[in-house]
Amino acid sequence: YLDVQVDPVGSGPFRFDAYVPGVRLEFSANNGYFLGAPAIKRLSFPFVGSETDAAQALVDGTNDWLPGLDRSIYDQIKDDPELRFVEYLEPSFLGLYFNLHPESDALFLDRNLRQAVAYCLDKPATVALATHGHGAPIYSEIPPVSWAYPAAGLKTYPRDQVMARRLIEASGWTTGADGIYEKAGRKLATVVAVRSGFPQRSRWLALLGDQVRECGIDIGYREVGFAAIVAMLDVYPHRNAAEPALGRPFDAYFGGLTVGRDPDPFRLYHSSECSTAERPSTFNHICYANPAVDRLIEAGLVTFEQAERARIYQQYAVLQSDDLPVLYAWSDRLRDALRATVGTTATGGLRLDTPTWFREGEKLTNVR
Structure with a gap:
């Protein structure tokens, strides 16, 4: 033979x-x-x-x-x-995922707060320091070299502390005695779970924490094992592995995924893939849901001609960059x-x- x-x-x-x-x-x-x-x-x-x-x-x-x-x-x-x-x-990305489950009472359900975090961050400098130059800042899960990447229109959130505070205060938050915003007895503060053993991820979160504090936001982090991350994401209602004693769903977590060469965000970001008690381990752990984005994702799956698919996915990426369900961090070089x-x-x-x-x-x- x-x-x-x-x-x-x-x-x-x-x-x-x-x-x-x-x-x-x-x-x-x-x-x-x-x-x-x-x-x-x-x-x-x-x-x-x-x-x-x-x-x-x-x-x-x-x-x-x-x-x-x-x-x-x-x-x-x-x-x-x-x-x-x-x-x-590398065909993968890392980022800060915001919990958008409506029933979670998570801190960043308000888009103004998500965008405020982004405006507080000098992303290029933070990525360069955290990865020692071995990462490149990104603004979408679609790789920049892809035919589907938008040439224009992506919101990149250049650092603007004034804009960040304006967004926070527009949502009714006021500065507390310690300099951190508060509203109805709740601090604009959380602790983010990050997988241990990846120092560049922890460095990024530490640098993020330093910068957002200047905007009146307190974001800390705690390194946890891989098993704890998996349990947090696969078990509804996704209790925060960084603060297990509180028993609350996470406000945000830091992680990433590998993506294919051909864009297909259905499992990640289509609303039908939101995790639930009945389907706890779907990939849309954060329950990002936007009907316009859903329609574009569906259209991309049934369109053959590449130029038209490119237009669809470019529109999708631009819309998502405004919703900001994930603050994309970097892809490895x-x-x-x-x-x-x-x-x-x-x-x-x-x-x-x-x-x-x-x-x-x-x-x-x-x-x-």
């Missing part, structure tokens, strides 16, 4: 030659490739024992490509003039490292902003 693991069948620009277990994979040019014979005649993928060894092989010229570059390694080799780096955003000798004959040259920089494999070059 044919074992496709060691004798694969394909029609790409390179032919499989050999697999030496634990040592390397070897490929040679497919000169009969329908888009033309590759410029590179051989490819060799060695198995390397550690990230450090792989980086050293790249730096000394033994290897030409190191995908999925570790952040600490990048910091060590980023200034090497013999290297260049492909940089792109991912990097591949290349020797400067690697190039391409493709129109426009080698793209250094996409994980598929090598897509036209037959046009890759390596002049050593």
